[in-house]
Amino acid sequence: MKRCVVSGVFLLAVAVLLIGLQRVGQAAPPLPEIRQVLRQSALKPPAESALEGLRQHNLGEALRQIDPYARWYAADEYSSPESGGPDTWIGIGADLQERAEEIYLAVYAGGAADQAGLPDRCRLLAIDGESIAGLSMAAVAERLKGGEGGFVSLEVAQPDGHPGHFQIKRRAFTSLNVELVRAGGYRVLRIREFIAGLTRAALMASIPFTGNRGASAQNTEGLIIDLRDAGGGDLYEAFDVAGLFLPAGTILGSLQQRGGTPRLMQAPAGEIFTMPLVLLIGADTASAAEVFAGTLQQHGRARLIGRQTYGKCSSQTDIRLSDGSVLRYTNGEIFLPDGTSCSGLGLQPDREVTEAVFRDLNQLVFAAEAMFETNGQGPRPSAAFYP
């Protein structure tokens, strides 16, 4: 018995030593610097007790309690969409999405899954003949992974409810900043993220491809932009993209930072697109994408169709600390042109659709087309931005 206890203590000591060594291997966060940044610059000044409660072992959770969007990244973990490497990866060219304990595949235009004919937002049932029932997202992702040139066989339920079997060859793939998706005889543009300096230019280049009379003709019939997977990105880029559809000088919104007055954002001068506009939105449409959609909705410039959005009208900034690590924290609240914020509320679509229609792009586009007739005609608030 005594030997057993000694062995137990010895094993515990070894475990503690190993954990300690592992921690030594990991970079220690510069806690005083993190506290100082949050103390000075966070949108809502944190309580001093909360700042003092930040420790290496609880940093993630304690940061989230101060600010739900705050994160700390070790120097080697961090990559921003602006400074990171090329967004090329090997795989089937689809993201996994979990809804009500089901896993769906969000397909990238031009990727392997798309080329194999897999429709967007199929419900995944089995991989290589084995059911995925009960598997976690991570486990499913692991089963989909593999080397370039390898095949994976998928059993799915398609958006129209029909079962489908697809054989997909994994390959290297670089996603487009703005994707061109064909649905119901229509060409839809899809934005997944607003990337500083890139999305506006990519959208401008892509719009001519949406016309039914060829890439060189101006699309005057109407433009549909799919924001269902747009989780945010660069706020200023979102404002810039909104400015493509509104006259110069139009108020796009405002940014309130700590201790200051709201900074008004106005549409810049430049090329303007005047065709009718419908935006597809949903629960994953968040942050910068909500600002983009909300601004155009409030000006009556775009109609929204889909489901209520996520509800995050705040901005975060990434600050590099002295040791090379990065702290992300909320530094601003964004107000839409009428002075309201979408935080905690989300945007309400002008036309709400069922979850089944939401997932089926063909049906959604069919419903969106009908909205072009009333686009811009509704009595939307366009004045009295700030009293």
Place this chain on the structure above:
Amino acid sequence: MNRYLLVALIFLAGVLGGCAAGEHDPRTGGFFGGIGGLGSGGYEKRMKEREASLEQLRTTQRALNIEKDQLEQQQSAAYVRLESDRARASIMQSEIALLDKKTKALATQQGTDQQRLAKLQQRLTALKGQMGRQSSALDALEGSGLGDADVDLRRKQLEKQRDALAREYELLMKMQLELSQ
């Protein structure tokens, strides 16, 4: 008249009469039909039809050849543009690196607006990353095969993005000049 000769004449008249109502196509109707076709101008008609058909095929072939030449010219022009884009991206990368170096030197000088300088440095870092991505994307474009609709779209996006990044670079240059004065 010989009875046999009469029968033969009636038979011959019947055969020729039948041919007169036929198609006169030398390919059909057997020996007599063929003789009838040759005699009635059916062969020339058929020949003309075949010549017309052949001419139509030649016209289609010429149109296809023209289209092929145009596509080859487009592809060749696309490769030239690609090379030019890569060269421009490479020059911009060097210029941005130089600008970054100058900005870092500026940071050591007294009296520089540190907040603006920090913003400039932050954006420069991002711009460097984006230019790197542009170069990689241009390389990937060549490997993915030109002419495909998605590739054309990607090319247009990259062109617009390159112009936007170049404009941003100009702005950063001005900002750096202002800071150094």
